[in-house]
Amino acid sequence: MRFELMVAIRFLKESKTQTVLIMAGIIIGVSVQVFLSALIGGLQTDIVNSTVGDAPHITLSASENRPFSFLSEQKDTQVFSSVTQSRSRRNIVSYNEIINTLKNDQRLSAVSASVNQQAFVTSGGVQSTVAVRGIILEDGDRIFRIDQRLLQESGSLTGNNIYIGVGLSENNGLEVNSILEMQNSQGISSFFRVAGIFDFENQQANDTIVFMNLTSAQSFFDMFGMISQVDMQVPEVFDAQMISESLSVQFSDYEVISWQETNQQLLAALQSQSGSSFIIQFFVILAITLGIASVLAINVVQKSKQIGILKAMGATGSMASRIFILQGVILGFIGSLIGVVSGYFLLQGFIAGTSSVTGDPLFPIEISASILLISIMVATTASTIAAAIPARKAALLDPIEVIRNG
Amino acid sequence: MDNAGTKNETIIQVKHLDKVFGEEVKNQVLFDLNFEIKRGEFLSLIGPSGSGKSTLMNILGALERSTAGEVIVNGKNINNLNDKDLAEFRNQYLGFIFQFHYLFPEFTALENVLIPYYIKDFSRKPEIINKANKLLSLVELEGFENRKINKLSGGQQQRVAIARSFINDPQIILADEPTGALDTKTSRAIMTLMRKYNEETGATFIIVTHDREIASGTQRIVELVDGKIHKDFLPSEIGEATAWEELERHACVDCDTMKQQKQVKKDENFGKNKNDCKTCP
Ligand SMILES: Nc1ncnc2c1ncn2[C@@H]1O[C@H](COP(=O)(O)OP(=O)(O)OP(=O)(O)O)[C@@H](O)[C@H]1O
Numbered sequence: 001m002r003f004e005l006m007v008a009i010r011f012l013k014e015s016k017t018q019t020v021l022i023m024a025g026i027i028i029g030v031s032v033q034v035f036l037s038a039l040i041g042g043l044q045t046d047i048v049n050s051t052v053g054d055a056p057h058i059t060l061s062a063s064e065n066r067p068f069s070f071l072s073e074q075k076d077t078q079v080f081s082s083v084t085q086s087r088s089r090r091n092i093v094s095y096n097e098i099i100n101t102l103k104n105d106q107r108l109s110a111v112s113a114s115v116n117q118q119a120f121v122t123s124g125g126v127q128s129t130v131a132v133r134g135i136i137l138e139d140g141d142r143i144f145r146i147d148q149r150l151l152q153e154s155g156s157l158t159g160n161n162i163y164i165g166v167g168l169s170e171n172n173g174l175e176v177n178s179i180l181e182m183q184n185s186q187g188i189s190s191f192f193r194v195a196g197i198f199d200f201e202n203q204q205a206n207d208t209i210v211f212m213n214l215t216s217a218q219s220f221f222d223m224f225g226m227i228s229q230v231d232m233q234v235p236e237v238f239d240a241q242m243i244s245e246s247l248s249v250q251f252s253d254y255e256v257i258s259w260q261e262t263n264q265q266l267l268a269a270l271q272s273q274s275g276s277s278f279i280i281q282f283f284v285i286l287a288i289t290l291g292i293a294s295v296l297a298i299n300v301v302q303k304s305k306q307i308g309i310l311k312a313m314g315a316t317g318s319m320a321s322r323i324f325i326l327q328g329v330i331l332g333f334i335g336s337l338i339g340v341v342s343g344y345f346l347l348q349g350f351i352a353g354t355s356s357v358t359g360d361p362l363f364p365i366e367i368s369a370s371i372l373l374i375s376i377m378v379a380t381t382a383s384t385i386a387a388a389i390p391a392r393k394a395a396l397l398d399p400i401e402v403i404r405n406g
Numbered sequence: 407m408d409n410a411g412t413k414n415e416t417i418i419q420v421k422h423l424d425k426v427f428g429e430e431v432k433n434q435v436l437f438d439l440n441f442e443i444k445r446g447e448f449l450s451l452i453g454p455s456g457s458g459k460s461t462l463m464n465i466l467g468a469l470e471r472s473t474a475g476e477v478i479v480n481g482k483n484i485n486n487l488n489d490k491d492l493a494e495f496r497n498q499y500l501g502f503i504f505q506f507h508y509l510f511p512e513f514t515a516l517e518n519v520l521i522p523y524y525i526k527d528f529s530r531k532p533e534i535i536n537k538a539n540k541l542l543s544l545v546e547l548e549g550f551e552n553r554k555i556n557k558l559s560g561g562q563q564q565r566v567a568i569a570r571s572f573i574n575d576p577q578i579i580l581a582d583e584p585t586g587a588l589d590t591k592t593s594r595a596i597m598t599l600m601r602k603y604n605e606e607t608g609a610t611f612i613i614v615t616h617d618r619e620i621a622s623g624t625q626r627i628v629e630l631v632d633g634k635i636h637k638d639f640l641p642s643e644i645g646e647a648t649a650w651e652e653l654e655r656h657a658c659v660d661c662d663t664m665k666q667q668k669q670v671k672k673d674e675n676f677g678k679n680k681n682d683c684k685t686c687p
Pocket residue numbers: 404427428433435453454455456457458459460461462667
């Protein structure tokens with residue numbers, strides 16, 4: 001330990017009220033900061049997950065064909081427009097090579113070939129449109145997680161088996177094992193067996209989507225050897241844009257689109273939320289910094305006698321300034337340490353208070369160690385900077401002023 | 407720093423020292439001072455208020471720079487030292503005792519004594535702690551080592567300050583009215599202490615005082631009047647009676663001026679004794 005540290009600690013102990021008040025300021029500031037950033041972070045993750053979690057992050061198609069989320073909780077009809085989008089799509093021929101290349105791409109966590117077509121269902125004389133998705137279940141599951149959403153199931157997605165949403169099943173009185181007649185756009189009918197009923201917690205998806213085996217879809221829609229698009233997921237949703245751009249170059253004959261391109265409004269909303277959270281945190285840090293600076297400025301005045309006498313006895317200016325820098329470091333470090341801990345407990349309390357009866361939190365709240373560490377580092381750095389002005393004053397203090405004026 | 411060096415060797419040499427305060431309105435306080443101080447001397451500096459005693463002390467203590475002239479301490483011209491070297495010089499060569507103790511209320515008596523040592527070395531060796539304890543018992547403060555400063559009386563505080571000024575074995579101790587805030591009895595005790603230390607270690611003492619009795623107890627008396635050396639004598643050489651006569655004349659400052667001085671305010675009895683402020687003959 002250095003002498004400066006000993007003096008700094010004594011000074012802080014001696015001015016107890018000031019120390020406690022500024023410490024309280026730092027603790028409150030930092031805990032609010034931790035609480036806020038975890039809350040907003042969690043909220044954003046929740047929004048992003050519900051938007052694109054169980055949907056393609058990137059799609060590759062021959063013509064314009066946007067990835068969409070039929071799981072979105074928001075009644076965002078724009079997002080859904082693609083589900084009911086009408087024909088005139090070109091298809092991808094000889095897709096095996098593309099699929100193989102993509103499946104070997106380490107950046108992608110899921111790759112699924114799909115046929116997307118509209119078909120018509122007649123029930124009680126009323127004709128309605130459904131969106132058929134022909135997939136290989138094993139691949140499609142990794143994107144849409146259909147297996148987790150099936151309420152009832154009596155067989156895999158093979159042959160003439162189809163999975164329909166709860167909405168479609170209720171509207172048309174269909175149950176598991178019911179037979180459903182569908183018509184393609186050419187007016188050709190075929191019969192299918194309902195092998196599962198899913199609930200995507202989204203009305204439009206539940207009312208219109210029909211999953212079908214890829215091969216069956218190809219034959220039903222007369223698309224032998226063709227698919228409509230390739231759906232992909234990436235491990236980190238926000239990397240999708242970057243990966244999509246690189247895939248665009250790699251598959252220049254096709255159109256590759258990321259979820260970000262189709263959800264720009266959402267992204268803008270997230271960004272402005274992050275921005276306002278950043279501004280709040282900035283002002284919290286600024287308030288802490290100003291608080292420490294003013295407390296230490298007062299401290300320099302209060303302790304000018306001691307500083308002067310230390311210098312008269314041979315302390316250098318840099319030694320005097322270190323006493324105040326160290327006070328800043330101590331205040332910032334201990335304050336933010338306690339702040340981070342109390343912020344953590346605040347969050348735990350919030351999670352406990354807002355959890356549903358099952359104990360699941362309202363939405364996932366992320367408390368990462370790195371955020372806590374960064375908070376401590378930022379607050380400590382800010383405090384050190386705040387101490388610089390008083391420290392400079394201490395360094396420049398002329399001992400003769402103190403000795404002359406008693 | 408030990409006090410090696412033979413007695414009668416010059417430790418401080420002042421040549422043509424001038425001090426002028428102010429840039430536009432010049433106020434010359436010290437005028438062409440020339441004197442020498444020998445190693446181991448126990449000297450008092452007297453003179454009326456405003457005569458420049460503190461200014462001279464501060465220049466000798468390297469706290470203030472002179473306007474012209476030279477101050478040579480231990481053969482080193484302190485005018486030529488930079489701020490860092492001056493700080494080290496003060497720490498190693500000088501002990502300061504002021505009218506007000508300037509102790510750290512945040513620290514105990516023992517810690518206060520150690521501060522000048524800690525400034526240069528914070529190793530907290532047992533030897534140095536022992537030394538500080540010894541110094542505290544030297545100033546008769548055994549048992550008060552761990553008291554906080556504000557739990558000590560004024561005289562006790564001043565004795566802590568004296569012990570502190572000794573910790574680095576300074577060659578020169580500069581005491582500006584060390585007993586100014588103390589009663590006569592305590593003042594005497596403090597002077598005895600310093601004299602004893604001077605005899606034992608050979609450290610050089612320069613003591614500013616307004617107290618004739620205190621001045622009469624020193625080896626050499628230098629009187630400053632209006633920034634010039636007015637008298638410089640050794641009481642042992644001129645005889646006690648003459649010395650007192652000289653000091654009597656010094657005392658003929660008027661009571662009101664003396665009372666105005668802050669150092670006098672602490673002594674409530676000042677002025678009640680007619681010897682405190684005689685009128686000049
Ligand atoms: N920083 C300064 N600026 C201007 N003038 C000063 C300054 N310091 C001291 N003086 C002047 O220098 C003169 C000598 O002051 P000094 O403090 O040395 O006197 P002193 O002999 O110690 O007096 P006292 O017995 O009252 O302590 C005074 O006239 C004082 O006003």
